[in-house]
Amino acid sequence: MVRLKSVFRMAVSRFHIDLALCFAVLCVAVAIIEQNQAMPRPLLAAVAVCSSAGMAFIWRDISSKIKSENRTLSSLLSQYVAGKAIGWLGRRQRKKLEADTVNVKRVQEETLLMRLRKHADTCYGKQYDFSLIKDCHDFRARHPVTTYEHYKELIRRIAAGEEKVIIAEKPLILAMTSGTSGSSAMLLSTKDTNTEFFLQGVTVCVDAMQQAFPASNSLQRTTKFFYTPILRQSEAGIPIGPNSSTPASSRHMLNLYTTPAPAFEVKSEKDTLYLHLLFALKDPTVGTLESNFASTIFYAFSALQERWQELVEDIEQGKVSSALDLDPTVRARLEALMKPDPERAAQLRVHFQDGFQGIGRRLWPYLHLVLAVDSGSNQIYGEMLRENYCEGVPFYSPFYAATEGLIGVNLWPLESSRRYLLCPRSMFCEFVPENSLDEEQPHTLLMDEVKEGCSYELVITNASGLFRYRIGDVVKVVGFRNQCPIVEFQYRRGQMLSVRGEKISEHLFLGALKKAVAQWPGAQLVDYCCAESGILGDSIGGSDPHYQVFIELKGVRNLTEEQRYKLDICLQQDSAVYKSFRIKGSIGPMRVQLVAHGAFKELSKQMMASSNTSPNTFKMHRVLRKKEYADFLLQKTVS
Structure with missing residues (x-):
C-alpha cells in the first residue's frame, strides 16, 4: 500500500485532480487483488469507469498538443509520460534549488563534507586526511589549490586498473576535455556527476524553459544534432572519450527526436549530419533545434545550404542518398522509414529557392526554440544564427x-544576457580574485564572500575526484539569488593574448573585432582565432611581437590595409594597456589574414582528431597554442 500511496501522490502533483481520483480508485482495486479478496461489483464498475476516464483525460491532453499526423500512439504516449515525469522532477528540483540559495554557506559545507567522507578511504583521501576535516576552512588549510598536473599521474593509475586512488568507485568513463586552454585533459566521470547534471541541471532548465516557452510543452519532436563519439579503451577496459551518451541509449528518449535510432550508429560526422537534416526536413512540425553548442547548429545550417537539393530529392523519392557510406544493415533500416513524399519535397524546394534568410521558421512553421549554449566562444555562432538562418526564433542557453560537471543554470530564458545561477549542491566553489590569477596558491573566497561586479576564476571541488581545482574559467558576479551568486562567463585564462604581459581576454578581443567588422562594408564575421607571433617562428619573418589574426568572412573577398589596421585601432580604443604598448613600439601592429571559406571547419576537424574530442563537446580555440594550427590557417589565406 505504501507504493500505491506514492503513485497517488505523484498523480496529484504530476497530472490533474480528475486523473488522480481515477488513480485512487484503481489503486484500491489493485490492493484488493493483491490480498486475494473478491472485488465488489460497484468497485468493478468504478474501475471500468476510471480506466476509461483516465485514458480519456490523457488522450484529450495529448490531442491538444499534437501538431503532426504521422506519429504512432505509442510514441506520443511515451513522449507525454516522459514530459510529465521530467516536468514534475523539474518543479521539485527547482524548489530545492531555491531553498538552497537561502543558506548557501551551510549547503556548500554539507556538499563538501559529503564528498570528502565518500572518498576518505582512498589513497588520496588518506594523504590529505579527509576523515579529519571538519569544515570549509579546515579543508582549505589542508589541501592546496590544484591544476591538472596534480592529477595526471593519479588518473593514469586509474586508467591502468588501480582502484581507490582518488575516488571510491570505478569511473564510468575517462572523459577527454576539448583542450581549448592547451592540451586535452583526461578527467574522471562518475555516476554521481551524471546524476547531478540531470537532476540539478536538465530538469531545472526544462522547468524554466516550459514556463518561458509554453509551446515547448507540446508533443512536437526535437531535432538534436548529436554525433556518436568513437571511444577507445584504457588498459583496464575503461572507456576513453568525450563525456556524452547517445540519445539512442534510451528507447524512450528517441521518441523525443526526429532522428531515428539507426542514424546514431553511423560513425561519420558528415553522414550523420546528413541524416539529422533528412529526417528533420521530413517533419514540418519540428518544435526545437537542440545541440550542446550553437556552433554545431550553425554548421548544420551551412551544410543544409550546400546539400539541400540532394536532401529534397531523397524526400521526394523516399530514399537515402547513395553518397552516404553506410553499413548495409543500417541503410536498410533507414530506408524502411522513408516513403516518397513529393508534396513535402515541393514545399521544401519553394522555401530553399526563396533564400536562406529566416529559413528555420519557413521550413518548420512551429519552430519555437533553439536550445544550445551560445555564450563564451559560441557567442558569434549564436549571433549569426539569430541574424540569418534562425531569424525570429528564441534562443535558450540552459x-x-x-567536462568537470554542472556549474550553473540559466533561470532567465527570455533575457538576452546569459546569466547562470551557481548550483550549490553540484560543486563546492571557491573564487580567485582577478588580480590574483597569476599566483600559484592564491587566497580564495567562498560563495557568501564574493561581491557583485567583481570577476573571479572558479576553483571547484566536484563529485569525481577534483579537489580545489582551477578550471580556468573567469566569471563575473552580476547578482545574487538570496545568498547564491549569479555569474556571467567572461573568458578562459588559457585563451588570453599576451606578448608583453598585456593580457587581452577573448571577451575584450571579440568586442574590438565586431566593431571593426561593422566598419567593413558588406562583411559578416563567420569565425576567427588569433596566435601570438612567438609560436610562428620564421614563417612570418622578423618583426616586433604582435598578434596574428585569422578571419573568415562572408560578403568580402579582400581586405585593404586600411581595413586591417582598423582592427588594431579598435583594440587600442578598448584596451589602454594594449594602446600603451603600441605607442611605445614594444608591440607591433597586428597582422590580419582573411582565410578561405570552410577553413575553420577543416581546422576544427584537425583539432578534434588530435584531442580525442567530438563535435558534441568541441569549442573553437580562440587563441592558438600550436604552430601546426597557425601554419594550417596561413596556408588557407586568400588575402
Whole structure:
C-alpha cells in the first residue's frame, strides 16, 4: 500500500485532480487483488469507469498538443509520460534549488563534507586526511589549490586498473576535455556527476524553459544534432572519450527526436549530419533545434545550404542518398522509414529557392526554440544564427557546464544576457580574485564572500575526484539569488593574448573585432582565432611581437590595409594597456589574414582528431597554442 500511496501522490502533483481520483480508485482495486479478496461489483464498475476516464483525460491532453499526423500512439504516449515525469522532477528540483540559495554557506559545507567522507578511504583521501576535516576552512588549510598536473599521474593509475586512488568507485568513463586552454585533459566521470547534471541541471532548465516557452510543452519532436563519439579503451577496459551518451541509449528518449535510432550508429560526422537534416526536413512540425553548442547548429545550417537539393530529392523519392557510406544493415533500416513524399519535397524546394534568410521558421512553421549554449566562444555562432538562418526564433542557453560537471543554470530564458545561477549542491566553489590569477596558491573566497561586479576564476571541488581545482574559467558576479551568486562567463585564462604581459581576454578581443567588422562594408564575421607571433617562428619573418589574426568572412573577398589596421585601432580604443604598448613600439601592429571559406571547419576537424574530442563537446580555440594550427590557417589565406 505504501507504493500505491506514492503513485497517488505523484498523480496529484504530476497530472490533474480528475486523473488522480481515477488513480485512487484503481489503486484500491489493485490492493484488493493483491490480498486475494473478491472485488465488489460497484468497485468493478468504478474501475471500468476510471480506466476509461483516465485514458480519456490523457488522450484529450495529448490531442491538444499534437501538431503532426504521422506519429504512432505509442510514441506520443511515451513522449507525454516522459514530459510529465521530467516536468514534475523539474518543479521539485527547482524548489530545492531555491531553498538552497537561502543558506548557501551551510549547503556548500554539507556538499563538501559529503564528498570528502565518500572518498576518505582512498589513497588520496588518506594523504590529505579527509576523515579529519571538519569544515570549509579546515579543508582549505589542508589541501592546496590544484591544476591538472596534480592529477595526471593519479588518473593514469586509474586508467591502468588501480582502484581507490582518488575516488571510491570505478569511473564510468575517462572523459577527454576539448583542450581549448592547451592540451586535452583526461578527467574522471562518475555516476554521481551524471546524476547531478540531470537532476540539478536538465530538469531545472526544462522547468524554466516550459514556463518561458509554453509551446515547448507540446508533443512536437526535437531535432538534436548529436554525433556518436568513437571511444577507445584504457588498459583496464575503461572507456576513453568525450563525456556524452547517445540519445539512442534510451528507447524512450528517441521518441523525443526526429532522428531515428539507426542514424546514431553511423560513425561519420558528415553522414550523420546528413541524416539529422533528412529526417528533420521530413517533419514540418519540428518544435526545437537542440545541440550542446550553437556552433554545431550553425554548421548544420551551412551544410543544409550546400546539400539541400540532394536532401529534397531523397524526400521526394523516399530514399537515402547513395553518397552516404553506410553499413548495409543500417541503410536498410533507414530506408524502411522513408516513403516518397513529393508534396513535402515541393514545399521544401519553394522555401530553399526563396533564400536562406529566416529559413528555420519557413521550413518548420512551429519552430519555437533553439536550445544550445551560445555564450563564451559560441557567442558569434549564436549571433549569426539569430541574424540569418534562425531569424525570429528564441534562443535558450540552459547550462553553464564543463567536462568537470554542472556549474550553473540559466533561470532567465527570455533575457538576452546569459546569466547562470551557481548550483550549490553540484560543486563546492571557491573564487580567485582577478588580480590574483597569476599566483600559484592564491587566497580564495567562498560563495557568501564574493561581491557583485567583481570577476573571479572558479576553483571547484566536484563529485569525481577534483579537489580545489582551477578550471580556468573567469566569471563575473552580476547578482545574487538570496545568498547564491549569479555569474556571467567572461573568458578562459588559457585563451588570453599576451606578448608583453598585456593580457587581452577573448571577451575584450571579440568586442574590438565586431566593431571593426561593422566598419567593413558588406562583411559578416563567420569565425576567427588569433596566435601570438612567438609560436610562428620564421614563417612570418622578423618583426616586433604582435598578434596574428585569422578571419573568415562572408560578403568580402579582400581586405585593404586600411581595413586591417582598423582592427588594431579598435583594440587600442578598448584596451589602454594594449594602446600603451603600441605607442611605445614594444608591440607591433597586428597582422590580419582573411582565410578561405570552410577553413575553420577543416581546422576544427584537425583539432578534434588530435584531442580525442567530438563535435558534441568541441569549442573553437580562440587563441592558438600550436604552430601546426597557425601554419594550417596561413596556408588557407586568400588575402
